[in-house]
Amino acid sequence: MCGIVGLFLKNEALRPRLGDMLTDMLVTMTDRGPDSAGIAIYGDAADGLKMTVQSDDPGTAFAGLAEALSATVGKDVSVRVLDTHAVLTLPEAGEADARALLAGRGIRVMGSGHAMEIFKEVGLPRDVAARFGLRAMGGSHGIGHTRMATESAVTTLGAHPFSTGADQCLVHNGSLSNHNAVRRTLSYRGIHTETENDTEVAACYITARLADGASLGQALESALDDLDGFYTFVVGTRTGFGVVRDPIACKPAVMAETPEYVAFGSEYRALVGLPGIEAARVWEPEPATVYFWER
Amino acid sequence: MQTIDLAATTLRELNAALQGQTASTNQTEWEILNPRGAHALAVGLDAPIEVTVRGSTGYYCAGMNKQATVRITGSAGPGVAENMMSGTVVIDGDASQYAGATGRGGLLVIKGNASSRCGISMKGIDIVVHGSIGHMSAFMAQKGNLVVLGDAGDGLGDSLYEARLFVRGAVKGLGADCVEKEMRPEHLEILRDLLARAEADASPEEFRRYGSARSLYHFRVDNASAY
Numbered sequence: 001m002c003g004i005v006g007l008f009l010k011n012e013a014l015r016p017r018l019g020d021m022l023t024d025m026l027v028t029m030t031d032r033g034p035d036s037a038g039i040a041i042y043g044d045a046a047d048g049l050k051m052t053v054q055s056d057d058p059g060t061a062f063a064g065l066a067e068a069l070s071a072t073v074g075k076d077v078s079v080r081v082l083d084t085h086a087v088l089t090l091p092e093a094g095e096a097d098a099r100a101l102l103a104g105r106g107i108r109v110m111g112s113g114h115a116m117e118i119f120k121e122v123g124l125p126r127d128v129a130a131r132f133g134l135r136a137m138g139g140s141h142g143i144g145h146t147r148m149a150t151e152s153a154v155t156t157l158g159a160h161p162f163s164t165g166a167d168q169c170l171v172h173n174g175s176l177s178n179h180n181a182v183r184r185t186l187s188y189r190g191i192h193t194e195t196e197n198d199t200e201v202a203a204c205y206i207t208a209r210l211a212d213g214a215s216l217g218q219a220l221e222s223a224l225d226d227l228d229g230f231y232t233f234v235v236g237t238r239t240g241f242g243v244v245r246d247p248i249a250c251k252p253a254v255m256a257e258t259p260e261y262v263a264f265g266s267e268y269r270a271l272v273g274l275p276g277i278e279a280a281r282v283w284e285p286e287p288a289t290v291y292f293w294e295r
Numbered sequence: 296m297q298t299i300d301l302a303a304t305t306l307r308e309l310n311a312a313l314q315g316q317t318a319s320t321n322q323t324e325w326e327i328l329n330p331r332g333a334h335a336l337a338v339g340l341d342a343p344i345e346v347t348v349r350g351s352t353g354y355y356c357a358g359m360n361k362q363a364t365v366r367i368t369g370s371a372g373p374g375v376a377e378n379m380m381s382g383t384v385v386i387d388g389d390a391s392q393y394a395g396a397t398g399r400g401g402l403l404v405i406k407g408n409a410s411s412r413c414g415i416s417m418k419g420i421d422i423v424v425h426g427s428i429g430h431m432s433a434f435m436a437q438k439g440n441l442v443v444l445g446d447a448g449d450g451l452g453d454s455l456y457e458a459r460l461f462v463r464g465a466v467k468g469l470g471a472d473c474v475e476k477e478m479r480p481e482h483l484e485i486l487r488d489l490l491a492r493a494e495a496d497a498s499p500e501e502f503r504r505y506g507s508a509r510s511l512y513h514f515r516v517d518n519a520s521a522y
Contacts, residue, residue, distance in 0.1 A: 249411055249429075252373060252391065268351050268372060269332035282351075282370065284391055284410050287430065 002160075002173040003029025003146040004253075006234045006264035007274075008241035008293050014260060014275075019137030023129045025263075025270045026144040030125045032266055033146030036159035037128040038120025040111065040169035040236055041142035049095055051088040051112040052119065053102055054156060058084050061107050072097045083131040084156070085110065085119050108157070113167030115140070115238050120159035140295070141241050143234050143264075145171040151179075152197040162200045164191075165207035167238035172199040173251045173266060174230035182226065202227055206235060220244040220290040234264055235292075242292035249287035256280040262293050300328040306335065313363075316342035332372065337365050340382070357384045360401060376403045379420055392429070395422045398439065404493040411448065414441045417458055423493035433460055434470065442489050444497050452505055456512060460505040461486055463497060472511040478504045 005025035009015060019041065026037060055061035062081050069077035073094030080087045090098055095112070102109060111118035119132040125146045129135065145160035152158045161169040176182075179198035186193075186204050193200045205227065209219035216235065220242050223233070232251040235242040243264055245253055256263045256271050258280045265271045268282070285291055299309050309327065316322060325346040330336055334353040337346050340363035348356065351369030361380045370388030379398040389407035396412065398420025408426035412434060419438040427445030434450070436458035446464035453470020459482065460473070469475075486499035
């Protein structure tokens with residue numbers, strides 16, 4: 001199964017409430033995916049590069065990390081620890097050195113960019129949201145996922161969203177049938193996945209298309225040709241938010257739009273708490289049709 | 296009028312109360328508040344009662360309905376009125392995928408649009424959709440009538456048995472073994488009756504009829520090796 005939620009704000013005044021609204025949506029989707037949960041949230045752009053990192057032993061891994069990174073990079077690096085994750089802010093020029101240091105300490109990079117932060121863990125969505133303090137987070141848009149695993153193990157790395165490019169993330173309800181072939185094709189271009197997960201391949205595919213110069217809309221259009229299987233994808237970029245369903249469209253999807261926001265839910269239940277939902281335009285996205293919004 | 300607010304009552308209590316009604320009940324009118332997209336609302340009813348759900352519902356609302364009239368003032372999630380036996384289900388908004396699937400009797404009216412697989416494997420139910428329907432609707436439909444005032448998506452009536460399909464708008468594509476058929480007087484009569492009962496403002500003469508070419512479901516000795 002799996003549950004997806006997404007919220008793209010059009011009204012700036014709602015930004016402080018983004019995490020609160022997304023948390024309610026995410027928790028409502030618990031029975032679609034109680035294995036693990038995750039969220040990618042686009043907050044204020046950092047002065048430099050934001051990297052979200054994760055460790056199974058955060059107490060040890062994050063101790064003295066800011067000092068070590070600052071010494072390596074040669075400038076101040078800030079480290080904000082949230083449970084098993086930490087958000088680093090560093091000068092862009094220091095990215096390669098920082099990644100080398102993190103790899104040496106066994107710290108995983110979950111995602112990077114200027115605005116996006118990404119948090120995902122094994123556990124009930126309610127507990128995962130509480131561990132990261134998701135409710136208190138603000139931002140312009142965000143997507144979340146509750147996972148019922150089918151294609152790979154229940155692990156932190158197997159949870160969604162997947163981020164394979166700067167400020168890019170993807171969540172998926174369904175299963176891909178040609179992910180091994182696509183993974184192989186991408187590897188010829190030097191794009192490598194970290195897990196056996198089918199969704200990570202889709203994220204890498206979108207990242208590759210965007211790197212080729214495609215717009216988010218074009219990347220999603222070509223995904224319809226190249227990715228086989230069942231999918232409802234919701235994709236986030238620094239300025240955009242996109243949705244696409246496979247042509248069979250078994251996996252459920254409901255969207256709502258008001259002058260204040262665009263919202264996505266695997267079910268209408270996820271949207272009922274949103275302000276003004278009674279007056280929203282609510283519809284089911286068409287199969288094999290790309291929807292995206294850019295600010 | 297019995298009013299049940301799902302903000303204060305559990306789904307299980309609601310369904311138990313509705314399923315507890317008998318043919319002789321004097322509690323014939325029910326109103327359900329705050330459905331908030333809940334699953335399996337008002338399922339398995341078997342009494343001549345009228346139930347109005349104020350709002351939108353999740354999966355499988357009014358499934359297995361017998362005798363009752365269920366009206367949803369919002370939109371319905373997947374599988375609404377699945378396997379309905381008799382009675383009437385009316386949705387003021389849209390219906391998600393496989394509305395009326397496997398239904399054996401009764402009338403399902405969708406005032407908005409229905410998405411994919413509407414009436415899949417229907418076995419005697421009548422379905423009237425005021426708007427359009429999605430792809431693979433009436434797949435393997437065996438019996439009953441599917442009436443669509445708008446357009447039909449791709450693969451309409453694929454592997455159809457003996458259900459009748461009436462479409463006023465455009466059909467994007469017919470499925471395997473589904474063909475357009477002659478509209479005879481008896482079909483116009485069926486349509487006139489269904490349109491009136493579904494409060495649909497349309498004339499039977501505006502529709503085209505589709506049905507099975509009957510080339511798939513008869514045994515053919517040429518295909519014996521495939522069985």
